[in-house]
Amino acid sequence: QLQLQESGSGLVKPSQTLSITCAVSGASISSGGHSWSWIRQPPGKGLEWIGCIQHSGSTYYNPSLKSRVTISVDRSKNQFSLKLRSLAAADTAVYYCARGVRRFDPWGQGILVTVSS
Amino acid sequence: EIVMTQSPATLSVSPGESATLSCRASQSISSNLAWYQQRPGQAPRLLIYDASARATGIPARFSGSGSGTDFTLTISSLQSDDFAVYFCQHYNNWPPWTFGQGTKVEI
Numbered sequence: 001q002l003q004l005q006e007s008g009s010g011l012v013k014p015s016q017t018l019s020i021t022c023a024v025s026g027a028s029i030s031s032g033g034h035s036w037s038w039i040r041q042p043p044g045k046g047l048e049w050i051g052c053i054q055h056s057g058s059t060y061y062n063p064s065l066k067s068r069v070t071i072s073v074d075r076s077k078n079q080f081s082l083k084l085r086s087l088a089a090a091d092t093a094v095y096y097c098a099r100g101v102r103r104f105d106p107w108g109q110g111i112l113v114t115v116s117s
Numbered sequence: 118e119i120v121m122t123q124s125p126a127t128l129s130v131s132p133g134e135s136a137t138l139s140c141r142a143s144q145s146i147s148s149n150l151a152w153y154q155q156r157p158g159q160a161p162r163l164l165i166y167d168a169s170a171r172a173t174g175i176p177a178r179f180s181g182s183g184s185g186t187d188f189t190l191t192i193s194s195l196q197s198d199d200f201a202v203y204f205c206q207h208y209n210n211w212p213p214w215t216f217g218q219g220t221k222v223e224i
Binding site: 046047048049051060061062063064096102103104105106107108109110 | 118149151153159160161162163166172204206208211212213214215216217218219
């Protein structure tokens, strides 16, 4: 059964960079031609698609975040990662990783990242 | 950017009754729509994709319909663990994909 698990720093200072990794278990990240995505949810609010990395390695980002986001994959570790630069309080959210580029299934449990000094 | 609008914001239903949730897109998205369920403290779970196809393991009491701009999620015979927040999401023209603001189904 495919499972995803986020890990990373839960508290980041303003202007710094958020780094989160999604470990994939139960299947190879390179198999099946799958793509992998990041989605976030500010506390008590809705969902925002951040971006994705396709099987080919191509990346696509939400235009609202594109200048600050990098998504990459490490196939040797069976994981993919999110970096978000120049953080502000508005970036405080639960960050989810998920399989898929159009619809998302399954999701990781999420990691709360708080941006605060 | 396509705006997804869900209604109502909150739906009060009794166990055993049916619930009908609506999602409207600001422009036609064909059938490129998914529905997710999010229980408190949990990650969203895919229920429906391509507007009407049930995801693996989703009970038949969940059904989706619609195309173009208007979509519906129907939950028949609500059970206790169906009380949650439901989001719709389009995947038509990208980027970006966008989600509705959610409908909370409460007892």
